[in-house]
Each structure stands twice: as structure tokens, then as C-alpha cells.
Amino acid sequence: MTHYDVVINGAGMAGAVLALGLAGLRRPDGGRLSVAVIEAVRPEHDRHPGFDARSIALAWHSQTLLQRLGIWPALAPLATPITHIQVSDQGHFGRVAMHAAEYGVPALGQVVELQPVGSELHRRLTACENITLFCPDRIIRFEQHPERVTIALEGGAAFSTSLLAAADGNRSLVGQQLGVPRRQLDYHQSAIIANIATAEPHLGRAFERFTPEGPLALLPMSEGRSSLVWCISPGRAERLMAMEDNAFLSTLQRQFGYRLGRLTRTGKRHCYPLVLDEAPKPWHHRVVLLGNAAHLLHPIAGQGFNLGLRDVATLTDRVSQALAEGRDIGSHGVLSDYGRARLPDQAGMVNFTTALALLFSNNNPVLAAGRNLGLSAMAACAPLKSQLAWRAMGKR
Known part of the structure; x- marks a missing residue:
């Protein structure tokens, strides 16, 4: 044998x-x-x-690991760098912005198409x-x-x-x-995945916006597209999946805002339940x-x-x-x-x-106040924001 x-x-x-x-x-x-x-x-x-390509985000530390294994040079031409990350909470004042230049790295992460x-x-x-x-x-x-x-x-x-x-x-x-x-732990959420085209270029910006039902993220991709991950209740996800594209984009626009201008196109939507x-x-x-x-x-x-x-x-x-x-x-x-x-x-x-999923996926006023104070503290305190940034970059 x-x-x-x-x-x-x-x-x-x-x-x-x-x-x-x-x-x-x-x-x-x-x-x-x-x-x-x-x-x-x-x-x-x-x-x-094509437009509907699935993608994943590689943290900065993951890129260094792939470099060490000799694999990154072949993948680099297929990647879109994340140079800025903005974290915000819908309807509240808390917000944190992170820039790669602040931490002496060319990118906080990379988005690659699978x-x-x-x-x-x-x-x-x-x-x-x-x-x-x-x-x-x-x-x-x-x-x-x-x-x-x-x-x-x-x-x-x-x-x-x-x-x-x-x-x-x-x-x-x-x-x-x-x-x-x-x-296993059921988060009682579903994730809608799609690629989105926007009127304004993303310029390497990634957005994570917390809503009462769950987080909404847009990550920069090649050809000006952004990769959407929208975590919401299963019932709402079912209704969103049944919408025509224009109605879906209008609903998403209300949740995300106009940070990238008007949302002009959505690709094929996929939905799956979220569990640990x-x-x-x-x-x-x-x-x-x-x-x-x-x-x-x-x-x-x-x-x-x-x-x-x-x-x-x-x-x-x-x-x-x-x-x-x-x-x-x-x-x-x-x-x-x-x-x-x-x-x-x-x-x-x-x-x-x-x-994070439990804290940022509800509208409890006490938790909302606490998380916004936390985001505001991170924005104002460089060491706290640095800890968040390096964690996002995959460095423990």
C-alpha cells in the first residue's frame, strides 16, 4: 500500500x-x-x-503568513487592499476610523476572490x-x-x-x-451575501455598520465592486431575498447610507443561517x-x-x-x-x-449606550484604537 x-x-x-x-x-x-x-x-x-464572484477578507497578518509560505506573490495580483476601515453604529454617535498609514502598513487587509x-x-x-x-x-x-x-x-x-x-x-x-x-450556538441570524456596485469608488475603504438586527459590512473588491455581508433576522432575510433588485438596493441604501454614493447594482444574493x-x-x-x-x-x-x-x-x-x-x-x-x-x-x-455579535445585534438602550461609549472611547484613545486595529489585522 x-x-x-x-x-x-x-x-x-x-x-x-x-x-x-x-x-x-x-x-x-x-x-x-x-x-x-x-x-x-x-x-x-x-x-x-464575473460580477458575482465570492470573496473573503485576508487580515494583514494572514498576508504575512502567506508570504512566509511563499504563496502570497501569486495571490497578490488577485487581491484588493483595504486601506481604511470605518466602524459605526446606526442611529448613534459612536464611530471609529482606522487607516493603514497610522500603523505603518500598506494595507490593513486584502480582499481576494475565491x-x-x-x-x-x-x-x-x-x-x-x-x-x-x-x-x-x-x-x-x-x-x-x-x-x-x-x-x-x-x-x-x-x-x-x-x-x-x-x-x-x-x-x-x-x-x-x-x-x-x-x-453549537444559534445566533438567530442569517447572512445575505452579494456584490454591490456603487456610484462613488470605494478607494480601498471597508465599512462595518451595526444595526439593531445585526452588522452590515461592505468590503472593497476589484473593478470598483464592494462585497456585502448583511446579518439580520431570518424572517427579514427571507423578505429581502424575495425582493426585486431595485427594492433590495433601496432597503440597503437606507441602512447603509450614502458613504459610497448611490448603490447602483446588486449581484446574485446568497443567504445562509449563522451559527457558532x-x-x-x-x-x-x-x-x-x-x-x-x-x-x-x-x-x-x-x-x-x-x-x-x-x-x-x-x-x-x-x-x-x-x-x-x-x-x-x-x-x-x-x-x-x-x-x-x-x-x-x-x-x-x-x-x-x-x-460582538450579541452586543451589536440588539437595540437594548443600555447596551446601545455602552457600545457607543466604547466606540467613542476607542476613537479618542489611540492605544484602545490601536488594539482594535491590530486585532482586525489578525495580530493576537
Whole structure:
């Protein structure tokens, strides 16, 4: 049976970046790790994603991690920098504005479109000599043994590995088969996602506006578009999804205001329920869950993928350290070290985003007064605002 040092289930951004990072590591004898990646969906190549492209926000620290892994130069041409962030509360005076120049960085973050980035990462996976890509394919069975995990695929391939990494989303097939306990919290909100065209150029500005029903964010994208994430009650979301485009834009305009002039066009709208879904202990015998497979967050601070990327960077570091020390990279000791290193950050970000979602998604007058005093204090106090800014940039 063929043996791979690491097998990764899922070739989304987290899984692909992990594969490329691990493939660059060397054993003490100079050889490189053998990595297999399993992905059920083949990406579309050589096609511009168009107006409706889905996107994610990369924090500044995530960009530095991708730079360290040698991946950022290929992604930089596909990114739109966030140079300004404005945070405000609808109907109240609290407001905070952050500018990249204040913190000596060229951008507070970057917005990347998933389709072209996915195509580029897939191209790199295919071109890497020590990565074997099974796509399209899926796991139908895996078994844990003391010194390995054996895996069988739908396409007929069978192999073993020292470490199985699950980067297959919050409905992780691997996590489900293992029965990994999960903690869930229903926020009683839904998120509407769409791309918006505006009369005025965004000039790299991102906006997060808190409304009584939930946060509303517009992030700068390529070709003058902005990416909308609007968190509202499920009933309101259902009504908004049923509206014609012009009625939807008019409603959004009333909530967002005219910071970017008139909203002129909306792309296809998507809607999904918002829940916290995390695995408090995201590792098992020779198996580790990372990214959304380990923790699905509220999008209020845009930190979901950034948290997952820190999982990837830490696992890569722990595997590299184990190789240098001659240790088994899938051993209990290595994965326990990884877990201890990641749990404080994971728990802290879960608590932070949950607290923000609960604090800024209601119209309680006491909480409204408190949060506006907090925003005003941050605007007036440079150290407080700096803490918020660096947290938004992904630096713990």
C-alpha cells in the first residue's frame, strides 16, 4: 500500500495552503514530505468569475503568513487592499476610523476572490512534484491504527498516512466519522451575501455598520465592486431575498447610507443561517481538524479564514519541528503540542466574535449606550484604537 506522510481532505484555501506549506518541508535526510490532497470538486480554470464572484477578507497578518509560505506573490495580483476601515453604529454617535498609514502598513487587509485564487492554488498543487492530487474524489472509508491511518477513496485508490488533516468544512466528513464532539450556538441570524456596485469608488475603504438586527459590512473588491455581508433576522432575510433588485438596493441604501454614493447594482444574493459551530478539541489519534472543520465563526469581524490560516501555520511549524527532532509527525505528542498552541487563540476568537455579535445585534438602550461609549472611547484613545486595529489585522 502506498504511504504518504500527510493526507489532507479538502483543497479549499486552508487545505491547499497547508499542502503547499508542508510540501516545502524537508526531513533531516534532505528529502521532502510526500503529501496527498483529496478534493471532491474540480475548480474551473481560465474563466473570469464575473460580477458575482465570492470573496473573503485576508487580515494583514494572514498576508504575512502567506508570504512566509511563499504563496502570497501569486495571490497578490488577485487581491484588493483595504486601506481604511470605518466602524459605526446606526442611529448613534459612536464611530471609529482606522487607516493603514497610522500603523505603518500598506494595507490593513486584502480582499481576494475565491474562484481565481482557487484556480491558482489548484495549479500549484498540480505542479508540485511531491503532492499527489486526487480530484475529483472523496473518502469512503478510513481506519485509525497505532502507527498509521488507512484510507479508501471512491475512485478506487487506497493508501496509508502518518497524519490525516481534515480541512473539509464545518460538516467535515472526517470529523463526523470520528464522532468529534461539537459545540453549537444559534445566533438567530442569517447572512445575505452579494456584490454591490456603487456610484462613488470605494478607494480601498471597508465599512462595518451595526444595526439593531445585526452588522452590515461592505468590503472593497476589484473593478470598483464592494462585497456585502448583511446579518439580520431570518424572517427579514427571507423578505429581502424575495425582493426585486431595485427594492433590495433601496432597503440597503437606507441602512447603509450614502458613504459610497448611490448603490447602483446588486449581484446574485446568497443567504445562509449563522451559527457558532466548533470542535473544542479538534484533534484525535493521527487526525487533526483545522479551518472551518474546527471552528465556524460569526462573520462579524471577518476572522473565520484568518483563524484557520493560523491553524495551518501552527501545524506546519509543529510538523517542521517534529521532523527536525526525528519525531513521528502524527504522534500524540506532536498533535497535543499543536492543540495546546492553538486552543487559546481559537477560544479567544470564538469568545470575541460571539460577544460582538450579541452586543451589536440588539437595540437594548443600555447596551446601545455602552457600545457607543466604547466606540467613542476607542476613537479618542489611540492605544484602545490601536488594539482594535491590530486585532482586525489578525495580530493576537
